[in-house]
Amino acid sequence: MYGSTPILERSHSPGTTNLFAPPYTRLGEAPTHRSANCSLCGLRALCFASCLGEDELPRLERIFSQWRMIHRRDYLFRVGDKFHSLYILRSGSFKTVAGHEDGLEHVSDFILPGEALGLGAIGSGQYDCDAIALEDSAVCIISFASLESLCHDIRSVQHHLNRTFSREIVRNSRQMVLLSGMTAERRVASFLVDFSRRLLERGYAARSFTLRMTREDIGSYLGIKLETVSRTFSRFQRKGLMRVDGKQIEIFEREVLAQI
């Protein structure tokens, strides 16, 4: 995964378990440690579990107990697939690709552990984008019907869902500001700073990380061409702001990048 040392592992769970390892019950299998599923999860603070008391966790665990491994390049879902479940990424990473009637495709997001997949499908009953694993990944499967029931019974879950939606809208709105008015250089700088921050929030190293996506993916996400991404990386490196070695990135001057 990104970076080397998950910080959360140290701070939240002193040596008991690797919090970012894939969950240990498999889809269809009888779960062996179901009770530990959410309570020991390193992503708990980012997920619905964050708004529940210890006594309410078992209920959540019943809903979250199923999960799925997705291999690199495989699809978790595709545009038009019938919607049943939301997903929370437990480990690995994804890109979401929004299509247009004509061939035009656009990488609409990169998903990191703790983030949700499938929010756009609730309104129409079918997924509005492709979700493609950028590396071998694991997702929690959340039956949306069950989640709505849980929302009904536990207010804080409802509230959490609303906040998740709302934050997604704010994130999109920020991305639109970027796409609509910024120079290529600012887009790339903004991408790096933002990506680094998200890694940090999730307990990964923020200074040094691997980009699992291609330059073309990044370009699509930022509304520029892959060559422009590459050139801008090189320029930043020449200025001593970062080091680029293929997919391996090291950020030297976060503050300078943030102000470009």
Place this chain on the structure above:
Amino acid sequence: MYGSTPILERSHSPGTTNLFAPPYTRLGEAPTHRSANCSLCGLRALCFASCLGEDELPRLERIFSQWRMIHRRDYLFRVGDKFHSLYILRSGSFKTVAGHEDGLEHVSDFILPGEALGLGAIGSGQYDCDAIALEDSAVCIISFASLESLCHDIRSVQHHLNRTFSREIVRNSRQMVLLSGMTAERRVASFLVDFSRRLLERGYAARSFTLRMTREDIGSYLGIKLETVSRTFSRFQRKGLMRVDGKQIEIFEREVLAQI
């Protein structure tokens, strides 16, 4: 308002009332016809009322009974204002403007009757954009705390809110495809077709309408400069696809525009 003849007026409510007139109870005043508030509202099909039975409407009306007039150019809310309420636009139109730390501003959306304002504020507790009236407008005020209570008591309201959020995310996603990859010509064509469709959905004339926003607003929304908007309008007119007379627009070749 946009166009001349609200179609919904004819189809939904045979001559009893002007469905797009401002609501008749004022903020702070004792409402005189509170019971009629939602049940007679022309936007009912677009709003939370759509998922309630007649017997449940009074409860909704208690929450929706307050409303507010906003004059052209006035702010309904500003970035950073403390969040208490969502708003549903009843008549008129708005633009929402998302700011960036530096001066950079971006028109993030145009809001038409029946659409919600303030969804981005739920997650953080403060509004994430400015909402500015493009003409004298009226909004229903929805206390979010009350709405969450209603969600708790009536499942279909919860479901409606989730769908509203989700659709907003899909809309944003479409806009990002547009902003990230399309030529200026396609952006403008797409804007016209989309705007026309939204007017139609709300019962206004789709072929002939007034743009309440400036060319600069449109440009900001589409990620291009105002001069480019103007030039593209002129080009479309020369090609016989539309007529432009300042803010007055007439669409001749909807299909051709949709395929640009």
Place this chain on the structure above:
DNA sequence: CGAATACTTGAAATAAATCAAATAAGGTGG
């Protein structure tokens, strides 16, 4: 190891931005 995919870099082409100036529309106060 070899083919396919991904990345970098340079040179030329181009879509859109910027600069500029003239015209039109809107709002305000007398």
Place this chain on the structure above:
DNA sequence: CCACCTTATTTGATTTATTTCAAGTATTCG
């Protein structure tokens, strides 16, 4: 209701950031 000032729009000429085209290098994967 007019005259005046401001704001908005159109259109042309020029500049520029980014794309496109191209070619070479590096990396990944079976």
